[in-house]
Amino acid sequence: GESVGLHLPTLSVQEGDNSIINCAYSNSASDYFIWYKQESGKGPQFIIDIRSNMDKRQGQRVTVLLNKTVKHLSLQIAATQPGDSAVYFCAEIEGGSARQLTFGSGTQLTVLP
């Protein structure tokens, strides 16, 4: 199947700065994308999703941008806090009724004091 990849395996930011986590996907048939956060010892936690008919979606302190032309997804976290330190995964679902998620390899975000 198609794979979802991430540009960087690790990202360190200063507390209070904005974070940008990137993700590239290759399946043109994917029409739904989700960002998950996974803290050590826990299962992935839903952050935000976006459908392919949108190019931007905002949540609380988070914004997801979708560029279908270059098959690129990004997660922006405003005013990054120590509690944001975690591994972030993007995931895609191909068009249709399937609920099978294809996950990227993840980016470890470390927030520096």
Place this chain on the structure above:
Amino acid sequence: KAGVTQTPRYLIKTRGQQVTLSCSPISGHRSVSWYQQTPGQGLQFLFEYFSETQRNKGNFPGRFSGRQFSNSRSEMNVSTLELGDSALYLCASNTGLRGELFFGEGSRLTVL
């Protein structure tokens, strides 16, 4: 509302043994999916059940199987365990419609 509950949280087995993992979805959720997470392969889809029927299956050998009961609880079984089966097994539930999956904390399996 209680979240997704997985048992056991940790277990150690030896090669050749089999293991059964259990997942209780969020109340009202009829879809349960299973994922394997390893450092090398990341998160990989195993299978999805909805109303006791396997609706989708990932690319794993037949040693990996699952089932879902009428109360939506699900089990997965791995037979003839191999060292490479050591992983965090995650269960996720949702209503059955497309949308976010709610993950449990996982069952960490170590095969010696």
